Amino acid sequence: MRVYDGIPFKLDEHLKRLYKSASVMGLTVAHSIDELKEATFNLIKLNGLDECYIKPLVYLDDSDISFMGRGCRSHVALLASEMKSNSELRGVSLEIPAWRRPSSKCHPYNAKTSSTYALSYLAYRARSPGVDDVLFLNEGSLVCESSGSNVVFIRGSELVTPRADNCLAGITRATILYELAPALNLKSTVRDIHVDELPLFDGALLCGTAVEVAQVNKIDSVIYPGNSIVESIFQSYRGLTIAGH
Structure with a gap:
């Protein structure tokens, strides 16, 4: 998702897609949407990023080293990188x-x-x-x-x-x-x-x-x-x- 002037754009849509994608892959998201919203705003504030790209990831722990994910629990990571918006059409x-x-x-x-x-x-x-x-x-x-x-x-x-x-x-x-x-x-x-x-x-x-x-x-x-x-x-x-x- 993109952040403009400290505000995530289409935040609800991005988080709903995250949940849908996790469901398709048979994963559970161990946080509510409100919790992820709060975490997103905290990430923006703590890093002082007015314009950035945030990538939410749902991943499995290493309880099973194979691709099968047996006995694994899912976790969520939010990764932020500074990214300026395009002021002109390229x-x-x-x-x-x-x-x-x-x-x-x-x-x-x-x-x-x-x-x-x-x-x-x-x-x-x-x-x-x-x-x-x-x-x-x-x-x-x-x-x-x-x-x-x-x-x-x-x-x-x-x-x-x-x-x-x-x-x-x-x-x-x-x-x-x-x-x-x-x-x-x-x-x-x-x-x-x-x-x-x-x-x-x-x-x-x-x-x-x-x-x-x-x-x-x-x-x-x-x-x-x-x-x-x-x-x-x-x-x-x-x-x-x-x-x-």
């Missing part, structure tokens, strides 16, 4: 990696787990020089997401984003689709997007807690010009974070 270039996202029958994309990012790490490290990030496809050549952010495409006044079958349904993604888009008179569509459709869109953006909103300038050989809708979404999202909602 552009990124993407490439499609050789790695493919496996089916949801092979991985629990409805939970935010560290296992998701093993593939992200490999693909990101193997990207070409000068490329900022990767854009994953699944084995059917449908668009998924970047190494750690959701992708949203623009066609006219419509926002189009992949279904969350092979990606995490991010909190920033939901904020854009269901809060900002209606306020900006934009239609939102969640559907499968085949890689062959990429040249048909007018623009694209990445969104996520860390990246906030970034304009996609290029995906492989597909180039997107500057898009006023991306700029409007960036400014609207920035307005939300500054307001502390």
Whole structure:
């Protein structure tokens, strides 16, 4: 989660997702949401961090050294790193990696787990020089997401984003689709997007807690010009974070 001016953004949503993810993995969270809220604010205050990124982790102790977790108890850690917000919209270039996202029958994309990012790490490290990030496809050549952010495409006044079958349904993604888009008179569509459709869109953006909103300038050989809708979404999202909602 991100902290702006000492206030965690979408704190309830992040903690609810933490509980849901733990439940998917068969783990219990040994603290109430109110206790984790208090711990989050204490962490911010004790470290004097007005703008930062906080990563909550649920993990098992070492009662069982295997992956099975027999007899283990779950614990929670909150890790904070200073991170300044983006005052200006930045552009990124993407490439499609050789790695493919496996089916949801092979991985629990409805939970935010560290296992998701093993593939992200490999693909990101193997990207070409000068490329900022990767854009994953699944084995059917449908668009998924970047190494750690959701992708949203623009066609006219419509926002189009992949279904969350092979990606995490991010909190920033939901904020854009269901809060900002209606306020900006934009239609939102969640559907499968085949890689062959990429040249048909007018623009694209990445969104996520860390990246906030970034304009996609290029995906492989597909180039997107500057898009006023991306700029409007960036400014609207920035307005939300500054307001502390």
